[in-house]
Amino acid sequence: VVGSYFPAQLTDWLTSGKTLFLTIHVLGVACFGYIVARRLVPLLRAERDPRFDRPLARLAKVGKFWLGQWKHPRYKTAGTLHILIFAGFILLATRAFTVLIVGVSDNFCDAGPFGGSRPRSTTSSLTTPPQLCSSA
């Protein structure tokens, strides 16, 4: 009965807003790109200094000091809190990007980092909620 309010060709509950979601994506990325471009102007006009060399050494630094939060245990309380908050930020950011993709991709499954990769059903309607991913 409830399903009669909606077209049967809905692939899932987000399909009806796909154009809206895509528009917000484009506007959001465009706005952020403009802000970043303005912020990069002083860097690009400053004295040149090569910072693209030795990528592996730089990635190692990122792994140690950014992802690994190597310096923070120096301050027991504030450092530990920062590590916890940083871990929360990584989880939140990962989840946020995942949710963003779900709304505009027909083949992306938001089963989390340990989920499978089965594409969503293409015949479901309101009475068929979004399908879970499965490794089967």
Place this chain on the structure above:
Amino acid sequence: MIVAVIRRLVFKPARYEVPARFGKAHKADAVFLLTLIAILMVADSLFAAAKAAAQAQQGQPVESLAVLSLPWMLQIVFASSSLLTLRDVYFGAYLLHEVTFYFLLCYRPFGIQFHVETSLFNVYFAKLDAGR
């Protein structure tokens, strides 16, 4: 997030105060950013809970939600909701999440959390021979 906001507004630890020579404290900005992050988390939780509740009602395998997490609690609240309601919550929560995410992304460069977006690049492009 609630604890962080309360610490900003009620308890006010001394180390949060900014000496005048370093400029303003930006407390309002801190609370505003915490609120945006809280909205992001609530929207995500509503999205996940509505989906799980709908799957449970349809007899489908339900995505496991961490016990005592916000989505887990909201899923219980939604257990008796109609599919129409769940659809609206699912759609609305996604929209709220998307708008909040991009607003936060674009607002951060103007607030006290810009380092959240730049820290990775700061570390990657830092001088490798600093201190030598």
